[in-house]
Amino acid sequence: xxxxxxxxxxSVRSWLARVRRNVEPPRLKLGRTGEKLAAAYLRRNGFRILxxxxxxxxGGEIDLVCRDRYAATLxxxxxxxxxxxxxxxPHLGVTRAQQQRIIRGAKEWLRLLNDPRVPYxxxxxxxxxxxxxxINLIRGAFQMPDDIYL
Numbered sequence: 733x734x735x736x737x738x739x740x741x742x743s744v745r746s747w748l749a750r751v752r753r754n755v756e757p758p759r760l761k762l763g764r765t766g767e768k769l770a771a772a773y774l775r776r777n778g779f780r781i782l783x784x785x786x787x788x789x790x791g792g793e794i795d796l797v798c799r800d801r802y803a804a805t806l807x808x809x810x811x812x813x814x815x816x817x818x819x820x821x822p823h824l825g826v827t828r829a830q831q832q833r834i835i836r837g838a839k840e841w842l843r844l845l846n847d848p849r850v851p852y853x854x855x856x857x858x859x860x861x862x863x864x865x866x867i868n869l870i871r872g873a874f875q876m877p878d879d880i881y882l
Contacts, residue, residue: 766813766859767795773857773867774809778802792837796857806852808838810873813859822858823870831874838876 756764771781774796783797796809810830812822834854842852856873860866 767811770811770857788837788840794837809855811857815861823856
């Protein structure tokens with residue numbers, strides 16, 4: 733009897749492991765949905781998406797790297813998605829530590845360019861999901877405290 737149940741047990745366990753790997757946590761699903769909505773909003777408003785989820789070797793990360801066609805500016809975008817604004821506006825979630833992480837990613841991106849002296853800025857896109865998706869772009873949300881070129 734044990735020999736008959738053992739293969740069944742292992743196949744069920746294997747199937748459960750695969751199912752668990754494919755299930756995305758709700759907060760990650762919310763963030764991914766917010767990034768898709770933000771990218772579509774930016775495209776409609778004259779931005780060209782150059783890269784999504786840029787990860788720098790030195791620990792920096794940027795949600796969206798864009799080119800503002802109207803201002804001819806490179807834009808590093810942080811997307812903050814919330815279901816409601818019950819605990820404050822989403823842009824308030826961009827802490828100093830997170831700003832430093834974004835700046836590290838921006839410095840790495842600028843180092844990779846052939847001509848790093850391009851104008852750039854840091855924007856935050858707020859996405860509120862309820863009652864209907866609302867998107868707000870905050871241009872120049874924060875500055876790099878020191879000049880990258882020094």
